[in-house]
Amino acid sequence: MGKKLRIGILAPISWSMPPEGYGPWEQVAYNLSEELVRRGHEVTVFAAGGSKVSGKLVVTCPHPLDMWPEPEKSRPRALNPQTGFLEGPPDGVLYEEMHIAECLKMAATGAFDIVHNHLHAHALQFADLVDTPMLTTLHGVAWNKANHPALLARKHYPFVSLSEKERDFLPELNYVATVPNGIVVDDFPLVAEKDDYLLFAGRLAPEKGPAEAVELARRTKRRLILAGMIEPQYRDYYEEKIAPFVDGKRICYKGLMTQRELAPLYQKAAAVLFLLKWDEPFGLVAAEAQAAGTAIIAFPRGSMPEIVQNGKTGFLVEDMDQACQAVEKLDHIDPPACRKNAEERFSAAIMTDKYEAVYYSLSSHSSE
Numbered sequence: 535m536g537k538k539l540r541i542g543i544l545a546p547i548s549w550s551m552p553p554e555g556y557g558p559w560e561q562v563a564y565n566l567s568e569e570l571v572r573r574g575h576e577v578t579v580f581a582a583g584g585s586k587v588s589g590k591l592v593v594t595c596p597h598p599l600d601m602w603p604e605p606e607k608s609r610p611r612a613l614n615p616q617t618g619f620l621e622g623p624p625d626g627v628l629y630e631e632m633h634i635a636e637c638l639k640m641a642a643t644g645a646f647d648i649v650h651n652h653l654h655a656h657a658l659q660f661a662d663l664v665d666t667p668m669l670t671t672l673h674g675v676a677w678n679k680a681n682h683p684a685l686l687a688r689k690h691y692p693f694v695s696l697s698e699k700e701r702d703f704l705p706e707l708n709y710v711a712t713v714p715n716g717i718v719v720d721d722f723p724l725v726a727e728k729d730d731y732l733l734f735a736g737r738l739a740p741e742k743g744p745a746e747a748v749e750l751a752r753r754t755k756r757r758l759i760l761a762g763m764i765e766p767q768y769r770d771y772y773e774e775k776i777a778p779f780v781d782g783k784r785i786c787y788k789g790l791m792t793q794r795e796l797a798p799l800y801q802k803a804a805a806v807l808f809l810l811k812w813d814e815p816f817g818l819v820a821a822e823a824q825a826a827g828t829a830i831i832a833f834p835r836g837s838m839p840e841i842v843q844n845g846k847t848g849f850l851v852e853d854m855d856q857a858c859q860a861v862e863k864l865d866h867i868d869p870p871a872c873r874k875n876a877e878e879r880f881s882a883a884i885m886t887d888k889y890e891a892v893y894y895s896l897s898s899h900s901s902e
Contacts, residue, residue, distance in 0.1 A: 536894050540576045542646040542666075543567045543589075544637045544657055547630060548600045550584035555790045556600075556737070556763050558818045559673050562715045562885075563652045569716075569886040578646070580637045592640075594633040599626045634660060641666040647897040650889070655684040661691055667896040669694065671713070674815040676703035692896055694889075696816035697837035703813070711892050714840075715816050716885025719877055721793065722825035725801035726869040731757035732861070733803035733828075735796055735819045738764045738772050743809035743833075745775040749854060750807065750831075751785060754861045759799060763790040793822070800826035804864050805848070808832035809857065817841060824848075825876035827869030831860045841880075847872045 543566070549557030552564040563579070567589055570577045577589030582598040585591060597603060602624055611622030634657045641649050641664045649668045651657045654675035661668040671694045675681050685704060692710040695701045701709055732754075734747040744760055751758035760780075764772050780787045791799075800806065806823040808814075813836035820830050820841045830848030832838040842848040848867065849860035878884075 536890075538574050538576060539647045539893055539897060540645060541570060541578070541893065542637055542641060542649040543570075543577060543579045544634065544649060544651045544653055545579055545581045545585075546652055547582040547595045547598060547633050549582070549598045550601065551579065551581045551587055552585075554792050558715075559652055561793070561818065562671075562673075565716055565718060565882040566650075566886055566889060569882045570890075573886070573890070578640070580633060592636060594636045595629045599624070599629065630656060638664050648893050650893075655681045658688045658691060659684060661688060667692070669710075669892060669896060672696065672700060672703075672707075672815065674700065674703075676700070676707075677812070677815070692892070694892065697840050699813055699836050699840065700815035703815075710895070711888060713885055713888040713892075714837075714880055715818050715821065716882040717818065717821050717825060717876070717880055719825045719873075719881050722797050722800055722822050722876075724825070724827040724869060724873045726827055727802075728804050728828070728864075728869070729802040730804055731759055731802075732831075733759050733761070733799055733806045733823075735761045735791075735799070735806065735823075737768075738762050738776065739768050740771055740775075741810065741812035742814075743807065743811055745771075746809035746811075746854065747807045748776055748779050748785060750809065750857050750861070752779065753854070753858050756804070756861060757783075758785045759788060759803070760786065761788040761791045761796060761799065796822070797826065800828050803828050805829045805831045805861070808835075808838055809854075810835040810838070812836065814838070821876055821880035824872045824880070827872045829864055829867040829872060831857055841875075843871070843875055847875045 545563040546559045549560045551560045553560045567577050567579050571588040579587045579589050580592045580594055582595045583593050609623050614621045646666050649666050651668050651670040658670055669692050689707050693707045695709055695712045732751055734744050736742050738744045779785050800823045810833050816837045830842050834850045844850045851857045851860050
């Protein structure tokens, strides 16, 4: 056991910590910070208002950016003739810059042994201003090529990938570890007896494959439950590709759900679907489903081959025909094997073990 560290966690501010509903980056940062506190480290979390953490909380933004109160959030940008001011919605970029500045201001005083950046390219641009080591977890940001110039400008800084596949987005970066996202496994209790329905949980975005989930359910005559947010830019996609098939019986859309609400759906699902059209760096939903003892049916994109033990905890399929065949073989999957996969590879404790090792290697403290 090494010396206790002073760790600054620079969390995202789109959602509160822990998040209600969506907020995977915030959830991972929360799981990590809570485990670090349990291990005796001095943890300071920079987060949005409404957050509740066991470490020291520094609120840098009054509300999470995606939970800003109405009507201010939707106020049109226009001149108010009564006040003479140009008024409009809150400036998310400005709040994010203030958020970063507050963290680095404390870091500049020597308050931390390391800053763990979960804001990827944005905070990284200011890392040169402090002597404290800054570790950046990518969270898939290199998928967006618009971020490449900013990442490459600081490519010598230490980066963590969520999967080995994530490194393919930008191989030039200085990767110091691969650390899969960790979950609180006991939040998703094992249930061995399954129902017959299929489950899609996540953003209803084209790259996530919800329309393919609908197709699979219809072809195999299985019930399908869809849970997740519909972002404004994908409303037309939902209305065209998914809504016509939602009848509340065979195909149900439950809307955005919290992890607590999702847990029983994971437990009883015959399988959770990842018919992806992109190389998702890590599927947090996949780890949660495995903890509940539930099989995964996935295209071999992104982290799926690193998560799914093919034929043992789920099936990797090349096309929709193979996906249909996999549905018929779901009784071959052993729920305790799925649970073991999550416990041994994707727990918050294991994630924290790996991050601790990186922290010690980057700070002035030895883990010996």
